[in-house]
Amino acid sequence: MPMPLLSDAFHPRFAQWLLRRGALLAFAAILLAFALSAPNFLTPSNLVNVLAQSAILGSLAFGLTTVIIGGGSNVVSGGLDLSLAANLGLSAAVYASLNNAGFGDVVSIAATLGTGLAIGTLNALVVVGFRLPPLLATLATMNLVAGLELVLTENTVLPSTSPLLEGLAFGSWLGVPALAWVLLAVGGVLIVLMQYTPFGLRLYAIGEYPEAANAAGLSVRGYVFASYLISGLCGSLAAFCSAAWFSGSTTGSGEMLLSVVAIAFLGVIFSQRLQPSIGGTLLATMLVGVLINGFQLLNISSFWVDGVQGVLILLVVALSGLRNKEA
Amino acid sequence: MSDSLSAPQPAGLTGLSGRALLRLVMPTLFAAVLLFFALKAPGFLTVGNLSSLLLNNFVLLAIVAIGMTYAIAAGGIDLSVGTALDFSALTFVLLLNAGFGLYVAIPGGLLAGSLAGLFNAGLIAGLRISPFLATLGTLFIGSNVQKLLSDGGQPIYLEAQVRSGLASERLLGVPLPLLLVALLALVYGVVLARGRLGREIIVLGSQPLVARYSGLAQRRIAALVFIASAFASALAGILLPATVNAYAPMSGNAFLMNAIGAVFIGATLSLHNRVNVPGTLLGVLFLNVTANGLLLIGWNFFWQQVATGVLILSVLLFSFASRRLGAG
């Protein structure tokens, strides 16, 4: 009964092209619709604002995409990291707590990054070491990390400010907000890593055809381990963005999980070859960002955005009903 | 490699005695924990504490976990149990407040909750979408619908005149909720262990291809499984507002992880690491006891959650590691 998320079968080039063009067309149509109906939508300042708003979700989605690349897009046994949202929550809480306790930038930043990495390591150990299916593994670690976050925050908001946070929240360079730069920077680095380094190529090989990677002498486990570490790091990077945006740590970061999953899988459709990719995820992030922004400008309740995301996720999923006709 | 979450433990070089030994780990741990709290936690072994444990904590989680057992036994997972529970609760409260009485409100709630299961069934059996994604989507949509309907998360209270005291009813001296758990466990448990559907579910979860090649009606089984899971959650969705006299949006999601954990604890208790209903109940008890005991020792609520989180993770690690050992 468990079926691959996206057909591991190979789609003819034309179908790919059609799907990708269709997705881009839809994106363009949405942009057009908002441009016509929402005031100030198409202004440069608004558009870079969209990027800034998307920094949090985007960074998380990049982490998830990395894991999916390395694990293959089979949803049960393939790569998945459901602990990302909780990772963000805990890392932000760690930063806020240390910052408020007067520990200064170096310690706070290091600890935050360390938290993300630690969570990534835990995931990696559980998935690679104990061979738990990633779905269950990261569900369980998510639970644990969320619990730790509650301990630290006692389910309240921890307001916090620091030069770093202020710089991220209000700073800009060349007229583009700092958070937008963060999104582009993280995305850029990961695109280079995935598309232009041997590591990335090998990670793709491992995700798509582990037997081939094995026969080629690649250590499947090592690369999968690394993918979870990267994901964990992305979680803590997103935490900085979140802490800047909300001036501290907030509750309810777990609700972001569903959006992150939707974006990561939607990104497959935007990619060159209908495979998980950072570039595709970036486009998907911007799509969701545009939706949120457009709805805001039109004063539509944000719940509808979530609803649209829900429909998007089902759309992706239904399209994955290019299903694998198993033997 | 099996794609299924519930693939039972392969028999291995450790042989019967090895497996029996592994099977004893969880019960021993449980006994140790019980003993520890009995000795160290003030008020743990009192009737008041234990009955409160059973009625307030055990009942709802047990019902949800029984439903989850079916989803995992079939090789999938149901992330939307909270949605079924919440829709059922919402419908129940709304119907009662509108004056319709229990005879309408209860079936109404059960139906509403089961609709979530029907939706899942349609996605999974109809559109062949993986259970993870399908139930994730249902969870997503369900959460947002609730947010919309409840104006951002405001609870809806049962008006005073319609409060039924349902939850404190007793039949033959046994509280009604416990009877419901027993009844549900009996029906679901017997079907899973000895029924034809249960056997089909187990094969589907173990090796879906074999199920197909043996002529089993895979899609019908999958549909039934997810409707059954939602129905159980819907039942919990009646009991919850009956107890707390309100519908609180998205409160069902809190049961998800514990339900999954309980099912896997239950699996480790069986000889062949097979998911089963009685084991699930024990798993729920294990989790409840741990949380309760820690509370009585003085751990705050949040640390309890961490403790149960660690426990669930450990159970999963143990469960999968012992499969590795078993396979040599």
Place this chain on the structure above:
Amino acid sequence: MSTPVLELRGIVKTFGATRALDGASLRVAAGSVHGLVGENGAGKSTLIKVLAGIHRPDAGSLLLDGQPHGHFSPRQVERLGIGFIHQERLLPARFTVGEALFFGHERRFGPLLDRRSQQREAARLLDDYFGLRLPANALIGELSSAEQQMVQIVRALLIKPRVLVFDEPSVALVQREVERLLRIVQRLRDDGLAIVYISHYLQEIEALCDRVTVLRNGRDVAEVSPRNTSLEQITRLMVNREVGELYPKVAVPAGALLLDVRGLGRARAYQGIDLQVRRGEIVGLTGLVGSGAKELLRSLFGLAPPDSGEVRLDGQPLSLRSPREAVAQGVALMPEERRRQGVALDLSVQENTTLAALSRFVRLGLLSPARERHTTLELIERLRIKAPGAHAKVRQLSGGNQQKVALAKWFARCSSLYLLDEPSVGIDVGAKVEIYRLIGELVKEGAGVLILSSDLPELIGLCDRIHVMHRGAIAARFAAGEANSDRLLAVATGAQRAQNEERPFYAYAIAI
């Protein structure tokens, strides 16, 4: 032979209850093509996997230029200069040709991937070696199987190997591509490589190989030169038994018409199929990969519904939209991949044998353990299944016994039509005889059997009639006694039909 480049000595490998290799040895000289032949289950595949570092041998040694080497991983094997062209292409479908060639040993520009140089070099290599010109961004999934194989070969050559192992390389290729492949192998030999060539197409072996090692039952029984050993002699070395004692044939009078197929067709698979099976008959079906035989069998079980034509079972129209429907109407399938599709390994013997007939065991709404146990024990005895008990996990049983369990499931149901897909693949000779005996019992009791097999002697020994498919149609029908392996294969490869076509290169096949 002077010191061979590669030598495997006395390799032993056991999987659970099955002894796949029982002291197998192989010696390959540089600048030669060394064939490796053997029938189903003889151990060829396992031996190669041991060489490739995928399986660890229980005993035995590997020597390179006379020097022994210890156990190794695939990376180490690569470093030793041994390359493999596996039966599976092992190239990710969504990679470009350049990426597929170089992943694992990428061309770099500093720390970065030098994509352009990879792409260029890939194009150059393919052109140099094979005269193959592909569009720049071609993805592996878009290439034909033969083109993918060429990429696979070039990839293997990148490590500058001294030994190259070809594992059943011609299986998915058409004749023209096979000829090209053989020329490539010859060229590589002339370049000084030591080549191990595994194939069940014996005439390929005859045309190509300087020496041939014959494997039987996990051991090398002979090493001969095809120049002074005929194909018949080689075959006898592979098989080594009287046909009669292997196939316990019992004469059963043919009964009523059971399966009646008329004009059956499915797009891109087969067309115009007319086929009958009577009760009490064993009908054989065979054909090369792509002939439509496999697809036809799958259609008859509801796995791939036909587009046109009619099927009747016992005179009633047979609905084939799903396996569930087929089973309900009395069709049984013993699938080719026993461990994935035939038996549930982690369930008990009892749970497996009752699986297709669960409704028979329901009493008062629940499954009756007593009835299940009774039936299971009956079947264990009748089929002579060697198992520790009804509750033993099927995983513990040997391959042959697992196959019996896969069959027992249908005995419990008393199906009418049995479809058997390569029933004796991967099980030892003793178990094969048992399976044949059981097939005989099935037809004695009035069932009809349709066997799809690439083991031609098996079909000749068992069947009352044999249909040979070629390019989607039934090319010939043989009655028992009319058929021999040569004629069967001639039809399967199209030689019989060919008038102005070139004679095919290979004309003798023993199933792998």
